[in-house]
Amino acid sequence: MKNTKSAKTFKIFKNAIDPKTLYFILAFSLLISATIVRSLDVSNFIGIFSICIISITIMFMDIFRYKPSYLKLQKMIILLVLMFLGTLVFGRLIEYIFINFTRGLGLHEQKAIIYGLPVQAGAMLVMLLFDSHTAIIFSFIISILGGIWQNDAYYTFYVFAGSIIAAFSVIRCKKRSDIIKGGLYVSLANVLSVLVFSTFSANRSLEMIIPSLIFAMTSGITISAFTSIMLPILESVFKVTTDITLLELLDLNQPLMKNLMISAPGTYHHSVIVGNLVEAAAEDIGVNPLLARVSAYYHDIGKIKMPEYFVENQSGSINKHEKLNPHMSSMILISHVKEGLELADQHKLPELVKDIITQHHGTHIITYFYQKAKEEQSDPPKEEDYRYPGPKPQNRIAAIVMIADAVEAASRVLKESTPARVSGLVEKIINTILIDGQLTECELTLKDINKIKERFTYILNGILHKRIEYPGFDFNNMTAVKEGEKHKNVDREPQQKEKDKPALDQATGEPGSNVIEFKKGGTSASKS
Numbered sequence: 001m002k003n004t005k006s007a008k009t010f011k012i013f014k015n016a017i018d019p020k021t022l023y024f025i026l027a028f029s030l031l032i033s034a035t036i037v038r039s040l041d042v043s044n045f046i047g048i049f050s051i052c053i054i055s056i057t058i059m060f061m062d063i064f065r066y067k068p069s070y071l072k073l074q075k076m077i078i079l080l081v082l083m084f085l086g087t088l089v090f091g092r093l094i095e096y097i098f099i100n101f102t103r104g105l106g107l108h109e110q111k112a113i114i115y116g117l118p119v120q121a122g123a124m125l126v127m128l129l130f131d132s133h134t135a136i137i138f139s140f141i142i143s144i145l146g147g148i149w150q151n152d153a154y155y156t157f158y159v160f161a162g163s164i165i166a167a168f169s170v171i172r173c174k175k176r177s178d179i180i181k182g183g184l185y186v187s188l189a190n191v192l193s194v195l196v197f198s199t200f201s202a203n204r205s206l207e208m209i210i211p212s213l214i215f216a217m218t219s220g221i222t223i224s225a226f227t228s229i230m231l232p233i234l235e236s237v238f239k240v241t242t243d244i245t246l247l248e249l250l251d252l253n254q255p256l257m258k259n260l261m262i263s264a265p266g267t268y269h270h271s272v273i274v275g276n277l278v279e280a281a282a283e284d285i286g287v288n289p290l291l292a293r294v295s296a297y298y299h300d301i302g303k304i305k306m307p308e309y310f311v312e313n314q315s316g317s318i319n320k321h322e323k324l325n326p327h328m329s330s331m332i333l334i335s336h337v338k339e340g341l342e343l344a345d346q347h348k349l350p351e352l353v354k355d356i357i358t359q360h361h362g363t364h365i366i367t368y369f370y371q372k373a374k375e376e377q378s379d380p381p382k383e384e385d386y387r388y389p390g391p392k393p394q395n396r397i398a399a400i401v402m403i404a405d406a407v408e409a410a411s412r413v414l415k416e417s418t419p420a421r422v423s424g425l426v427e428k429i430i431n432t433i434l435i436d437g438q439l440t441e442c443e444l445t446l447k448d449i450n451k452i453k454e455r456f457t458y459i460l461n462g463i464l465h466k467r468i469e470y471p472g473f474d475f476n477n478m479t480a481v482k483e484g485e486k487h488k489n490v491d492r493e494p495q496q497k498e499k500d501k502p503a504l505d506q507a508t509g510e511p512g513s514n515v516i517e518f519k520k521g522g523t524s525a526s527k528s
Contacts, residue, residue, distance in 0.1 A: 025060060028081055029053040035088045036149035048148055055141050062137045070130075079129065079238050080138075087122030087142060088149070090226065094118060098215075112208060114150050115158065115194055116215030118222040120186050123163035124179070125227055127170055129240050139163035158193045165189040166223060173243055176228060183224030190216035241350035246290045249349070250297070256347050257297065260304055266312030267303045270408060271296060273463065277404040278397070281455045285396060285448040292397045295356040298349060299401055302340025302357070306332060312409075326373035330366045330386045337361060337388060359398040360405055361388040362438040393442045400452060402438060403430060407456055417464035423457045 029052035037045050063070055070076045098113040122142055127135040139160055147156030169182035194216045198209050235242060248254075252261070261268040275296035282292035307313040309320050309332050321329045337358060344354045370386040393399040406429045414421060430453055433439060439449075 021060070025053065025056050028084075029056050031085060032056070032088065032145060035085065035092065036145060038149075038151075051148060052145070055144050059137055059141050063134075066133055067131070070134075075238050076130070076240075079234065079240070080126070080134070083122050083126055083129075083138065084142065084145075086230075087119060088145065090121070091117045091119045091146075091149075094222065102211075112211035112215055114152070114155060114215075115190060115212050116219045116222070118219055118226050119146050119159050120162040120166040120190075120219070121223040121226045121230075124166040124170055124182060124186075124223060125230060125234070127167040128173060128227075128231060128242050128244075129234060129238075132167065132171060135167035136164070139167060154197050158190065158197070161193055162186050162190050162219075174247060176244060179227050179231070180224045183220035183222075183227075185220070186223055187217050187220030190219050239351060241291075241352050243288075243290050245350065246294045249294045249353070250290075254347075256301060256343065256349075260301055263304045264300075264307035264310070264313045266314075267300050267307065267310060270312050271298075271300055274299070274401065274404045274408050277408065277456055277459055278400045280459055281400050281404070281452045282397065284451040284455050285400075285444075287396050287400075291352060292400060295353050295360075295397060296401055296404065298340075298344065298353055299357055299360045299405065300336065300340065301343050302336035302338065304343065305336070305339045309333070310336075312412075326369040326376065327381070327385060330369045333366055333369075334388055355394065356398045356401055359391055359393045360401045362392040362402060362436075363387050363390040364436065364438065392438050392440065393444075395442055396444050396448065399439050399442045399444045403433060403452060404456065406433065407460070411460055411464060414464065417461075417466075419457075419461050422460045422464065423453075426453050426456045426460070 029049060032052045033045060033049040037048055070080075094117055095113065098116060102113060119142060123135050123139045126138045142163060143156045143160035146159040147153055165188075166182060166186045169185040170178055173179065173182070191213055194209070194212045198212075231242070231244070234240065235245060252258070257268070260271070275293040278296045279289045279293040282289040303310050303313070308318075309329075314320075324332075337360075340357045341354055344357055365383060365387045370381065370383065373381040373386070393402055407426055410425055410429055411417070411422070414425065430449060434449075
């Protein structure tokens with residue numbers, strides 16, 4: 001009989017650690033110790049190794065507590081390890097080059113070269129590839145290791161101050177030139193640190209201070225160059241999405257967006273407006289507005305395959321769904337999620353964007369076709385056949401996109417877009433989504449939902465604003481139509497009026513949208 005007991009775990013600071021993680025920490029600490037050790041003395045190596053184990057354990061405890069999502073992604077842990085090793089190895093390489101360079105120039109004070117080592121580049125990369133919290137803990141650990149490496153307590157502060165500046169100088173990096181600016185900030189911080197050290201250092205001679213200042217000033221250039229070269233490589237190898245990548249996807253001349261604009265112009269316009277809504281709401285609730293806008297742009301790209309089956313792309317009185325049974329119609333509507341994911345794979349969109357493509361409808365039921373099937377069939381249809389496969393939104397950005405998608409679609413049927421009616425529409429849709437349980441798996445709070453409602457209402461009131469009538473023009477009663485054309489189309493008018501009903505808009509393909517009908521004495525809504 002096989003032993004079904006789980007592997008033995010160890011507890012460190014009340015955190016359960018499996019043996020594989022401990023072995024990983026030991027191996028990682030051994031590599032770092034071998035990188036920074038300067039002598040073959042056994043006792044010295046053991047001391048450095050012990051400090052490395054403590055430092056790396058503190059880092060992993062912080063990840064367990066504050067960033068557990070990284071533990072589920074093995075590539076991110078490997079990338080973080082490479083950040084440490086790569087920073088130290090690159091620093092030792094530059095140190096070797098500087099030593100030979102100063103010897104060639106005949107400089108006697110080689111101690112000054114440590115201020116030109118690009119150790120702070122690691123924190124800048126961690127900020128771009130991970131987040132601010134991880135960059136802070138990285139700066140703390142790398143500064144300790146740097147002080148041990150150079151056997152200089154002052155150097156610990158020098159590395160920590162420069163790393164913090166390097167990290168926060170690119171916290172809102174919108175283009176690659178911002179990395180160069182970040183390097184200049186690091187140079188300024190390094191120069192100030194050297195000047196502070198010179199006030200209480202034992203060696204205050206100009207022969208020491210001037211070379212130190214020169215190396216401190218040039219360090220920012222090396223950091224910017226190293227970061228600019230390594231960032232696209234690491235993005236590509238580890239499939240990490242940075243704000244720079246997202247900015248490139250915002251370009252509406254991207255092949256996928258141009259295809260959407262040509263093949264499905266209604267969907268394209270809808271996606272752009274949804275992007276405006278989600279970006280504003282994302283800023284209010286504290287999530288990445290850039291990722292929110294990009295996700296909104298690409299959330300409906302699957303409609304490129306069969307755009308004529310979706311109401312926003314239909315023109316005239318032709319309705320493709322009239323000749324299809326309800327089940328087939330619902331399958332076509334649902335398929336745009338799968339087809340969007342296939343297009344995203346072909347065009348190598350980031351995983352974060354692909355996740356929102358699959359989640360932006362959650363497990364919504366297509367109410368119109370489900371009710372139609374119940375009326376036409378003797379046996380009750382299966383509800384699962386008329387629901388999107390999901391999953392439900394797993395993060396706040398996916399939830400915002402879901403709400404904005406439904407709100408924008410429903411706003412198209414408002415006949416009189418007064419502020420009160422727009423506010424009622426937004427609140428009605430949000431309540432419907434909540435009651436349907438679509439937001440149960442994301443971290444959206446009631447406070448966030450209230451902010452989203454306020455922001456959506458404000459933006460929609462601006463989009464659906466009224467205009468004054470032009471003098472001499474009556475666009476609601478056009479008299480330029482020829483009498484012959486009137487008689488020619490008279491037989492088609494009843495049918496056309498029937499096509500223009502809001503309920504048919506809902507039927508022809510706005511999945512997950514709400515249709516609002518205003519009547520005397522109140523407002524009613526139906527959801528599909």
